[in-house]
Amino acid sequence: MFTPVQAIGRLTIGYVRELGRMGWFILYSLYMIARRPGHPLYILKQMRFIGTKSLFVIVLTAAFTGMVLGLQGYYTLAKFGSEGMLGTAVALSLIRELGPVLSALMVTGRAGSAITAEIGIMRISEQIDALETMALDPFKYLITPKFVAAMISLPLLCAIFDVVGIYGGWLVGVKLLGVNPGAYFYEMEKSVVWRDVYSGMIKSFSFGMIIAWIGCYKGYFSGHGAEGVSRATTESVVLTSVLVLVWDYFLTSILL
Amino acid sequence: MIKLTDVHKSFGAQKVLNGLSLEIPEGKVTAIIGPSGEGKSVLLKHIIGLLQPDSGRIEVDGESILGLRRSQLNRIREKFGMLFQNAALFDSMSVFENVAFPLQEKTKLTRDEIHRRVLSALEDVGLKNVEEKFPDELSGGMKKRVGLARAVVLNPKIILFDEPTTGLDPVIKRAIHHLIKETHAKFGFTAVIVSHEIPDIFDIAQNVAMLYQGEILQHGTPDEIQASSHPVVRQFISGSLDGPIHLG
Numbered sequence: 001m002f003t004p005v006q007a008i009g010r011l012t013i014g015y016v017r018e019l020g021r022m023g024w025f026i027l028y029s030l031y032m033i034a035r036r037p038g039h040p041l042y043i044l045k046q047m048r049f050i051g052t053k054s055l056f057v058i059v060l061t062a063a064f065t066g067m068v069l070g071l072q073g074y075y076t077l078a079k080f081g082s083e084g085m086l087g088t089a090v091a092l093s094l095i096r097e098l099g100p101v102l103s104a105l106m107v108t109g110r111a112g113s114a115i116t117a118e119i120g121i122m123r124i125s126e127q128i129d130a131l132e133t134m135a136l137d138p139f140k141y142l143i144t145p146k147f148v149a150a151m152i153s154l155p156l157l158c159a160i161f162d163v164v165g166i167y168g169g170w171l172v173g174v175k176l177l178g179v180n181p182g183a184y185f186y187e188m189e190k191s192v193v194w195r196d197v198y199s200g201m202i203k204s205f206s207f208g209m210i211i212a213w214i215g216c217y218k219g220y221f222s223g224h225g226a227e228g229v230s231r232a233t234t235e236s237v238v239l240t241s242v243l244v245l246v247w248d249y250f251l252t253s254i255l256l
Numbered sequence: 257m258i259k260l261t262d263v264h265k266s267f268g269a270q271k272v273l274n275g276l277s278l279e280i281p282e283g284k285v286t287a288i289i290g291p292s293g294e295g296k297s298v299l300l301k302h303i304i305g306l307l308q309p310d311s312g313r314i315e316v317d318g319e320s321i322l323g324l325r326r327s328q329l330n331r332i333r334e335k336f337g338m339l340f341q342n343a344a345l346f347d348s349m350s351v352f353e354n355v356a357f358p359l360q361e362k363t364k365l366t367r368d369e370i371h372r373r374v375l376s377a378l379e380d381v382g383l384k385n386v387e388e389k390f391p392d393e394l395s396g397g398m399k400k401r402v403g404l405a406r407a408v409v410l411n412p413k414i415i416l417f418d419e420p421t422t423g424l425d426p427v428i429k430r431a432i433h434h435l436i437k438e439t440h441a442k443f444g445f446t447a448v449i450v451s452h453e454i455p456d457i458f459d460i461a462q463n464v465a466m467l468y469q470g471e472i473l474q475h476g477t478p479d480e481i482q483a484s485s486h487p488v489v490r491q492f493i494s495g496s497l498d499g500p501i502h503l504g
Binding site: 137 | 301304305306326330331333334336337338340341342344345346347357358361362416
């Protein structure tokens, strides 16, 4: 039996150890990427899984996000007689914030969980051990291709999200609510600057890294059996989503 | 030669290896026998560096494998092949790709040569026309044979077998044992087999070591082990319920 102080100490040591292991995991992954990023074929395969296969959900979410922004934006701006600024409001919300964050959350749910499950199953069925016994580094075959693929795919998905979302806003604002189509795009073009675009891309890039990091880490160190993999998958989705939102705040405060 | 000296390993409060010492001679088949849960698979994982002991020494061909950098450890691991308990085939790859994988990654052979070597390795383990199948389409015995083909395809100096026949029917079991014996005679590797298959294992192994309570209780030729008067060894070989080995 532990006294309360011992229990707190034990818990703290456990968390510190876990944090250390997570830190080592991402540092070693980045070191491996710098040294040998993995076979292009593995990277392309992962890009197809993380990127291409997420397209449908990204387009769908983006369209409805843009449409909701169109609706909400119109009714807010109409109060000030500034409906013409709708394009700017939709574009800036999407490019700076909603595009990177929502695309990252969608990819977390679709691909992040699958990455954890895949690596977790390979761990419990000794496939990772098999790689090690062949004197092959599992990071080179399993981890770094996923990191590279996620860091490339997320900005691309985010760009698609932004474009589809802007047209979603246009559909509602211009076609349904009668905002001047010229004003929608002209005001947008006037207000959106490159800094907005690349700050969104930087966010997406770093969210891609977070998704690959937590997805791979949780799978690599998943517990025993089906229950261990299932728990790891849940933890992976929750932790990635939280980290994306927390990191988004800090990154926004730096990039503003 | 593989040499383990005073190896200790615990998982939490559970002591698994308790001062284990063992010498595994080169070019021979050594069987590790012992009750379930005594750490036989843990011992194999220490030999290939998948697990690190809490204390003690492990040497392969006179070189310590402890405290090495990954690249140094991988140089030693290149001497090894391993057949896992559940074969550990890569489930996203076909049988052909599984066996070809070590050749693609560790050699500079041409595609044709790899193709020829894979088919030859599969033929050696008695498998034909399964190259395009995936692991989930194979029976347990076939998986083990593919695992064996993958383990021998690079002609390693040492092969570790982790319960190669567990869960198989008697005919397949006999076939796998025969296969190990045949491939050993053909390639002359050092083999370490963790097995419960008494008395079959005595026909394959030239050395037998009995692991009990984290230590090597007895080590000798199959005849010496079978003639042992030690009550634990006697009980284990006879499969009797009466004796010092307690269930659970």
